[in-house]
Amino acid sequence: MDGTQDPHARPVVRLDAVSRLYGGSKNRVTALDNVSISLQRGTFTAVMGPSGSGKSTFLHCAAGLDRPTSGAVHLDGVDLASLREKALTKFRRERIGFVFQAFNLLPALSVVDNVTLPLRLAGKRPKKGVVDEVLEHVGLSGKRRSRPGELSGGQQQRVAIARALVTQPAVIFGDEPTGALDTRTAAEVLMLVRQSVDVVGQTVVMVTHDPVAASYADRVVFLADGRLTGVVDRPTVEQVTEQLQKLGTWGDPFNIQRTGHEVRR
Numbered sequence: 001m002d003g004t005q006d007p008h009a010r011p012v013v014r015l016d017a018v019s020r021l022y023g024g025s026k027n028r029v030t031a032l033d034n035v036s037i038s039l040q041r042g043t044f045t046a047v048m049g050p051s052g053s054g055k056s057t058f059l060h061c062a063a064g065l066d067r068p069t070s071g072a073v074h075l076d077g078v079d080l081a082s083l084r085e086k087a088l089t090k091f092r093r094e095r096i097g098f099v100f101q102a103f104n105l106l107p108a109l110s111v112v113d114n115v116t117l118p119l120r121l122a123g124k125r126p127k128k129g130v131v132d133e134v135l136e137h138v139g140l141s142g143k144r145r146s147r148p149g150e151l152s153g154g155q156q157q158r159v160a161i162a163r164a165l166v167t168q169p170a171v172i173f174g175d176e177p178t179g180a181l182d183t184r185t186a187a188e189v190l191m192l193v194r195q196s197v198d199v200v201g202q203t204v205v206m207v208t209h210d211p212v213a214a215s216y217a218d219r220v221v222f223l224a225d226g227r228l229t230g231v232v233d234r235p236t237v238e239q240v241t242e243q244l245q246k247l248g249t250w251g252d253p254f255n256i257q258r259t260g261h262e263v264r265r
């Protein structure tokens with residue numbers, strides 16, 4: 001199936017028949033199986049599915065952290081297969097933002113130095129106006145000089161979001177960005193992501209196990225056994241939960257535990 005939204009708009013992320021196989025002939029695993037999807041600029045997409053369905057592999061291939069075995073990935077109009085490792089690293093640094101479950105901030109650096117690190121790594125001088133705007137957007141203007149250890153989990157994730165936004169990337173990829181946060185803090189972080197999409201037109205792709213988190217997205221795409229098996233636009237928590245039940249996610253107690261949110265069956 002194809003997850004294209006509007007065939008006339010130019011997608012910012014495009015996967016064409018992407019497959020990713022792991023292992024050799026004896027222990028072959030098809031982590032992604034012929035996935036084609038287009039994601040439009042300024043949209044928020046959640047990627048869901050049972051454990052082992054290929055969500056991380058999807059994210060890694062779409063973000064140029066891993067190379068597909070076959071098929072093509074275009075990001076912001078660039079065929080990622082055309083980039084050698086060094087160019088791909090530069091492209092990721094400049095055009096892609098990442099937000100992970102574990103925040104991944106540098107503890108010795110202040111908030112402002114963490115946020116501006118990607119720019120400085122790219123040899124660019126951070127523009128004060130842009131940095132101030134991003135810090136204001138994430139509500140951390142008053143914490144510029146704090147170290148990550150002095151901040152709450154939600155504040156640390158907001159620093160990570162600011163760091164992802166500051167390069168004005170084509171896409172921000174999130175891997176369970178609210179997985180380590182309590183329900184209320186997760187909601188605040190998801191509101192911030194939502195505002196980044198609505199206010200500055202940021203494109204966001206987020207892997208999550210949590211139907212509540214997914215309900216903040218414009219659309220949810222579901223994977224099962226490496227295949228794209230369904231799409232829900234303007235999702236509600238109930239619709240997402242129902243779809244996951246069909247895919248058998250909620251039969252997996254490990255997954256229920258990891259969502260961090262209680263979802264009634």
Ligand SMILES: Nc1ncnc2c1ncn2[C@@H]1O[C@H](COP(=O)(O)OP(=O)(O)OP(=O)(O)O)[C@@H](O)[C@H]1O
Binds near residue numbers: 022029031051055
């Ligand atoms: N480096 C690897 N080598 C071999 N198999 C792998 C590798 N990475 C992933 N796989 C396999 O590919 C399949 C998809 O894995 P993936 O991590 O993408 O799933 P997932 O949906 O993100 O799972 P989870 O929700 O548990 O994080 C799984 O069967 C997994 O065991």
